[in-house]
Amino acid sequence: MSIRTCQNNVAKTLKEIADLEKKSSDETKKEVSKSKDIDRIKRSITSSISSSTFNSKQQQILRLADDIANIHKKKADYSKKIADKTTQLNRYG
Secondary structure (H helix, E strand, O other), rough: OOOOHHHHHHHHHHHHHHHHHHHHHHHHHHHHHHHHHHHHHHHHHHOOOOOHHHHHHHHHHHHHHHHHHHHHHHHHHHHHHHHHHHHHHHHOO
8 A cells, every 4th residue: 555545544534533523522412402401301390380291391301311312322333433443543553
């Protein structure tokens, strides 16, 4: 492999790692937002709300928790891809 080809492969791999890290960071921001939404909903639950309102808020919390679980899966996938790309990058060195 020529030096130029190696340099191009390294640059491409570094860009892919940066893109994956950005996607992971974006998912973290979504996770924080959804966690704040859960906290806000929990604070809004008082003893004076109706049972239907309580059930609705519980469903909202469950949906948000499911979203957070999906975010964790995506972040784990991004971490694995970053690790794979880093291994690939180390082969060039």
